[in-house]
Amino acid sequence: MHDPLRPIHDLVFHHLQPSQLLLLNSSALALLWQQSQCRVSELMGVFVQCLCTLPARKEKRAMVESFHATAVLLCNQLHEYANTVENLPLQEQDKQELGTAYRALRDQLCNSLNVLERFPALVNKDQFLPIHAIEAARYWALDAMQQINKKWIRKIEPELLRILNEPLQDLVNGEPEPNLSIHTLHYLTKLVQHTGRLAMTVTKDAGTALVFLLIRLNHNSDAFLHYACRHLQPHELDEGTPAYLLHCRRSLLQVQQLQPMPGLALYPSLPCCQSGISRYLREEIGLLENYTQQSLTHTSDSTVAPSARGPLFKSCLTMSQLAVMLRWCSQTGILHTETIEDLFKAVARSVKTAGKGSFKASSLQTKYYELDPAAISGAKDVVIRLLNEARKHPL
Secondary structure, three states: OOOOOHHHHHHHHHHOOHHHHOOOOHHHHHHHHHHHHHHHHOHHHHHHHHHHOOOOHHHHHHHHHHHHHHHHHHHHHHHHHHHHHOOOOOOHHHHHHHHHHHHHHHHHHHHHHHHHHHOHHHOOOOOEOOHHHHHHHHHHHHHHHHHHHHHHOOOOOHHHHHHHHHHHHHHHHOOOOOOOEHHHHHHHHHHHHHHHHHHHHOOOOHHHHHHHHHHHOOOOOHHHHHHHHHHOOOOOOOOOOHHHHHHHHHHHHHHHHOOOOOOOOOOOOOOOHHHHHHHHHHHHHHHHHHHHHHHHHHHHOOOOOHHHOOOOEEOOOOHHHHHHHHHHHHHOOOOOOOOHHHHHHHHHHHEEEOOOEOOOHHHHHHHHHOOOHHHHHHHHHHHHHHHHHHHOOOO
16 A cells, blocks of 8 residues: 655655754755655645545555554654754754744644545544644643633532533643543534533523533543532432422433434543433432332331331431431430441431431431531531520520
C-alpha cells in the first residue's frame, strides 16, 4: 500500500532536523523549505487519490488510520524542533525565523488532516491529537471552566458543578495522561455549547434540567451516574410511601422519554448513562412495589397481633431525621442493642414518621449510614428545642 506521507516523513526526520539546517546556506535552506511546503500542499490530493484506488473497506480504514497517526507524529516532531531552536546558539532573529518556519509547516501539515472529515466512518476517533493542538485545547478548557462556573455556580449544587467541570479539569491538568483524542475534544466542545445554552434559558429547577441534559449528552461518568440516581429520588418524601413510589415512576418515565444525542459519549467504551439510570430506577420501583404488596398482605392478616398491624408511635421527624437521631443516640450510648439490625426493624415496625407513614428497615439502615446533610440540619433543630426545654427546669 502506497504511503503518501513517506516523502514528508523522510524530509522531517532526515533533512529538517535543526542540526542539519545549520549546515545549509541561505539559498539551500530556502529551497528545502519550499520543497517541504510543496509536498505538504499536495498531500491532500495524493491521499484521496491513493485511498480511492483501494478496493476493500478494511484496507481503506487501515490507510486512514496510518495516515492520521503518521501526520500526528510528524506534527509533534516539527513542534519539538521549534522548541529545540530556542536553545540553539543562534542570534535571536535567526531563532525566530527558524521557529516560525517549523511552526508554519507544522500547522500546514495539521490542516491537511481536515481531509479526513470527508471519510468520518473510516476515522479512528480514539487517535490522539498533535501536542500543539492539545496545548491549545487546554487554554480553551480553562476558559470554558471559568464560563461554566460563572453561569452555573448560583444555580446548581456544588457536587453537580464539580461533575460538570471534571472532564475539562482533567484536560487542563493533563490527567490521567497528557493526551487528548478527537472524540474527547468533540464531546467537550458539545458539552460546553449545550450547557451554556441551557444556562441562558433555564429559570427554575436548574439542577434537574442540567441532569436531564447530561443524560441526553451521555455524560456516563460514575460520579454523574450516582449523582443522577440520588437526585431523581424524592428526598423530601419517606421511602415506602405511595407518594415516593409515584415520584420514582414519574422520574423513570421522564428519563426513558429523553432523546440521547447521537454519537455522543463521555466514555465510548462504557454503557450509556440513560440505560444505567433507568435500570436503577426500575429496581428501586420493583423493591418498593414488593414492599407495598407485603405490607398489604401483612395488614390483611387478622391473626396478627394488634400491636404488629401498625406503628405504635408517631414522630414529628422525617425518616432521614430519625436515622440521624438514632445514629447519635447509638454513638453516645443512649441506645444499645445486641445487633443494630434489630433496632432498625423495631423502629420501622413501631414508628410512623412525619406525615408520610411507614418505611422499610432497610431504608432506615441506608439513611443511618449515609447521613443526609438536610436531615442533620433538621435533627439539630430538634436537639436545640430539647435543650431549650431542659433550661426551663434548672437544678
